[in-house]
Amino acid sequence: MSTPDAVTTDRAGTRDHSTVGSLLRLWPYVRPVRARLFGAAAVAVVASCTGLVIPLVLKWMVDGPVTDHDPAGIWLGALYLLLLGIAEAVLFGLRRWLVARPLAGVEADMRADLYRHLQRLPVAFHDRWASGQLLSRGTTDLMLLRQFLAFPLTFLLVNGVTILVGVLIMLDQEWTLGLVLLAPALPVMAVCWIFERRYSQVARRAQDQVGDLTTVVEESVLGIRIIKGFGRHRSQARAFRELSRTLRGTELAKARLLASIWAVIVTLPELAIGAALVLGTTQVADDRLSAGTLVAFLSTALALRWPVDSIGFLLAMSQEAATATERYFEVMDAEPESPDASTSTDPATAADADASAAPGSDAGPLPDSGDGDGDGDNNGGLRFHGVRFRYPDTPADTPPVLDRVDLHIRSGESMALVGATGSGKTTLTALVPRLHEVTSGRITLDGEDITTLPREELRARVAVAFEEPTLFSASVGENVLMGAGDDAGEADLDRALAVAQADFAHALPQGTATQVGEQGLSLSGGQRQRLALARAVVGRPRFLVLDDPLSALDVHTEAAVEAALRRVLAGTTALIVAHRPSTVLLADRVALLSGGRVTAVGTHHELLRTNTEYAHLMSGDEETER
Numbered sequence: 001m002s003t004p005d006a007v008t009t010d011r012a013g014t015r016d017h018s019t020v021g022s023l024l025r026l027w028p029y030v031r032p033v034r035a036r037l038f039g040a041a042a043v044a045v046v047a048s049c050t051g052l053v054i055p056l057v058l059k060w061m062v063d064g065p066v067t068d069h070d071p072a073g074i075w076l077g078a079l080y081l082l083l084l085g086i087a088e089a090v091l092f093g094l095r096r097w098l099v100a101r102p103l104a105g106v107e108a109d110m111r112a113d114l115y116r117h118l119q120r121l122p123v124a125f126h127d128r129w130a131s132g133q134l135l136s137r138g139t140t141d142l143m144l145l146r147q148f149l150a151f152p153l154t155f156l157l158v159n160g161v162t163i164l165v166g167v168l169i170m171l172d173q174e175w176t177l178g179l180v181l182l183a184p185a186l187p188v189m190a191v192c193w194i195f196e197r198r199y200s201q202v203a204r205r206a207q208d209q210v211g212d213l214t215t216v217v218e219e220s221v222l223g224i225r226i227i228k229g230f231g232r233h234r235s236q237a238r239a240f241r242e243l244s245r246t247l248r249g250t251e252l253a254k255a256r257l258l259a260s261i262w263a264v265i266v267t268l269p270e271l272a273i274g275a276a277l278v279l280g281t282t283q284v285a286d287d288r289l290s291a292g293t294l295v296a297f298l299s300t301a302l303a304l305r306w307p308v309d310s311i312g313f314l315l316a317m318s319q320e321a322a323t324a325t326e327r328y329f330e331v332m333d334a335e336p337e338s339p340d341a342s343t344s345t346d347p348a349t350a351a352d353a354d355a356s357a358a359p360g361s362d363a364g365p366l367p368d369s370g371d372g373d374g375d376g377d378n379n380g381g382l383r384f385h386g387v388r389f390r391y392p393d394t395p396a397d398t399p400p401v402l403d404r405v406d407l408h409i410r411s412g413e414s415m416a417l418v419g420a421t422g423s424g425k426t427t428l429t430a431l432v433p434r435l436h437e438v439t440s441g442r443i444t445l446d447g448e449d450i451t452t453l454p455r456e457e458l459r460a461r462v463a464v465a466f467e468e469p470t471l472f473s474a475s476v477g478e479n480v481l482m483g484a485g486d487d488a489g490e491a492d493l494d495r496a497l498a499v500a501q502a503d504f505a506h507a508l509p510q511g512t513a514t515q516v517g518e519q520g521l522s523l524s525g526g527q528r529q530r531l532a533l534a535r536a537v538v539g540r541p542r543f544l545v546l547d548d549p550l551s552a553l554d555v556h557t558e559a560a561v562e563a564a565l566r567r568v569l570a571g572t573t574a575l576i577v578a579h580r581p582s583t584v585l586l587a588d589r590v591a592l593l594s595g596g597r598v599t600a601v602g603t604h605h606e607l608l609r610t611n612t613e614y615a616h617l618m619s620g621d622e623e624t625e626r
């Protein structure tokens with residue numbers, strides 16, 4: 001998994017879209033609600049322009065009823081102003097009502113798509129990406145996008161139109177004063193342009209740092225036992241503080257940029273209004289301008305203050321939304337698991353596959369794997385043919401983890417896989433359900449190449465249980481039945497629990513309906529392992545791949561589990577990663593993985609006699625076993 005820092009620099013370096021270009025990618029999600037969004041924008045434009053009529057009513061009042069001392073006219077003018085104010089408020093309320101529901105829907109759809117996509121991305125992607133980065137994309141970034149669609153998107157348009165209409169009204173009132181007010185337009189636009197470029201970089205940095213911070217929090221919560229156990233809370237807190245200080249620095253840089261653009265955007269127009277006021281007053285004194293016109297002019301200028309002032313933070317929010325869009329699509333653009341009936345999409349993988357001269361490699365006939373079983377049944381069971389595997393992210397010149405692995409587990413047989421730590425046992429088991437794609441060679445189930453099977457079917461045939469059992473926040477029963485089809489019921493659950501020697505589940509406070517917490521933390525390691533095993537067997541799989549799933553069990557429970565497994569799953573072909581002789585003895589035969597290859601296959605006792613490496617690996621617990 002990448003370090004948080006690596007993720008930050010990595011992702012920040014990928015920016016090559018303009019703000020508008022990035023935001024346009026939201027269109028497919030916005031399309032279904034475009035009518036409401038455009039309707040809301042139109043309503044907001046009308047509401048905002050309604051506000052601009054108020055200065056015109058004021059002009060009419062000053063030059064008319066006020067000058068003529070006509071109280072009835074003044075009351076009428078006041079009524080107009082009241083009605084205009086109410087209309088403006090109602091229209092803005094209507095705008096909010098129009099967008100609230102559809103935009104919540106857009107956010108929910110994008111989140112659902114992200115979640116669905118994450119499920120379809122290969123394990124290699126998840127190995128590479130820090131979970132906090134994914135979490136922050138699914139939460140903070142999507143929230144920023146909804147806010148952008150609800151507010152800055154509309155108001156950049158509304159304020160633009162309002163400013164345009166306001167300027168036209170002012171030019172119409174008195175063009176000389178209008179030009180004075182227009183003078184700051186060019187410098188303000190130049191500042192906005194510079195701001196947009198600078199802000200985009202800091203915004204990206206800040207959002208990546210939020211992802212890094214989320215990763216640290218998540219890891220600290222998940223690893224709280226380790227942190228406490230090793231007394232690492234201080235160093236963990238220090239790491240968190242440092243990241244959080246860095247984020248604070250970035251946020252302050254954002255604030256500084258925002259403050260400087262705000263200073264320019266507010267100051268220049270204010271100076272222009274001041275200048276127009278002086279100029280207008282002299283014109284009124286010289287009788288070249290009516291007092292009402294000056295009042296209307298200045299009221300319009302003041303009414304435009306908010307639309308102009310808000311441009312700074314509307315641009316900032318848009319920039320953050322563009323960054324959020326980029327971050328969202330970085331995940332969405334990642335290639336999902338290669339489609340069924342094909343091999344890896346990794347170019348290095350393809351090159352390797354071409355270059356491979358391994359026996360049994362792609363497209364050739366399936367020769368005897370040379371496993372020495374001599375049974376003549378080449379196709380039954382689970383078979384590895386010249387399998388070679390290198391992790392996609394490792395440099396091309398590093399030796400592959402697995403190199404020309406040939407192994408045949410006969411139908412109905414259980415094979416233990418033994419090897420030194422780091423020899424690639426877990427990696428080999430992950431290839432069977434296609435959690436990773438072989439670099440070259442092939443794996444067959446009853447003669448069928450696994451790459452020709454739809455993934456769903458493959459994973460229904462092959463059940464897996466890993467050493468580190470993950471339980472979800474659901475009931476015990478739901479966790480176990482995850483391993484079976486929708487039609488599985490209580491009887492299947494009870495049978496699976498019995499096979500996995502997990503009858504303790506019935507004694508839990510609410511029996512199998514008891515909720516187990518995040519990762520089943522309320523259960524012991526051995527209990528969790530047994531539930532994970534029950535999940536693996538509940539669907540009566542034809543093939544079972546167990547990555548040392550009994551490591552947390554005592555020898556007696558382990559023997560009971562295996563005896564039950566043998567009885568109930570008589571027709572199942574199993575590959576079981578084993579570290580202890582007690583586990584190895586439960587299998588029919590043992591394969592030794594060494595230097596990326598299967599170097600010996602035989603029974604436990606045969607290998608003990610004939611293979612020194614095996615004998616060495618098995619020594620230790622050996623004596624207790626005999």
Ligand SMILES: Nc1ncnc2c1ncn2[C@@H]1O[C@H](COP(=O)(O)OP(=O)(O)OP(=O)(O)O)[C@@H](O)[C@H]1O
Nearest residue numbers: 127391394401419420421422423424425426427428
């Ligand atoms: N996602 C990964 N990316 C790159 N290399 C990896 C990845 N996962 C494992 N490796 C490397 O592959 C090699 C084999 O690892 P693997 O987990 O398969 O060994 P193992 O035999 O199961 O070990 P153990 O007995 O300790 O569980 C190791 O050198 C490991 O560092």
